[in-house]
Amino acid sequence: MEQSYFKRIISNLEEIIAAGFIIVTTILVIINVFLRYFMDTGLYWSEEVATGCFVWAVFIGAVAGYKRGKHIGVDILVNLLNAKIQKVVVIIVDIILVLLNGYMTYLAVIFISLSYIKPTPVLGVSSAYISSALLVSFGLVTMYSVIFLIRDIKRKDYTKGGEII
Incomplete structure (x- = not known):
């Protein structure tokens, strides 16, 4: 069972990595919006990190789409x-x-x-x-x-x- 679990992780690695970057992007944006509107402050670095994570998510997601034959x-x-x-x-x-x-x-x-x-x-x-x-x-x-x-x-x-x- 462990080997099939490991194979599933490897076969879906691009999707897992892209999803991780999207999760980080979303969390950073939500936290920063909350801090700006309700606390009158913000994380000065969060936009840059969120943008970088988004870039990685897009490009790794494109790989996943190509691998699965999902592109038009x-x-x-x-x-x-x-x-x-x-x-x-x-x-x-x-x-x-x-x-x-x-x-x-x-x-x-x-x-x-x-x-x-x-x-x-x-x-x-x-x-x-x-x-x-x-x-x-x-x-x-x-x-x-x-x-x-x-x-x-x-x-x-x-x-x-x-x-x-």
């Missing part, structure tokens, strides 16, 4: 093709996604190296902590793109409607 896709034209051509088109799209996401990962490394010296306005910590969300998310999406490419190359049967048997 237009497959109406692909569905009109026969199964062999569908497979070729799917593999071409997978290759394009691997290349595009790999390039975005490379650009994220450059962006982080540039943002490393820039401190955040309130806390004065490196902006690279927030910018790292780009590297992590595009790195993970690239990894999943490679996994999907390998899966689609090995896949034998395709049917109409995008459903795979």
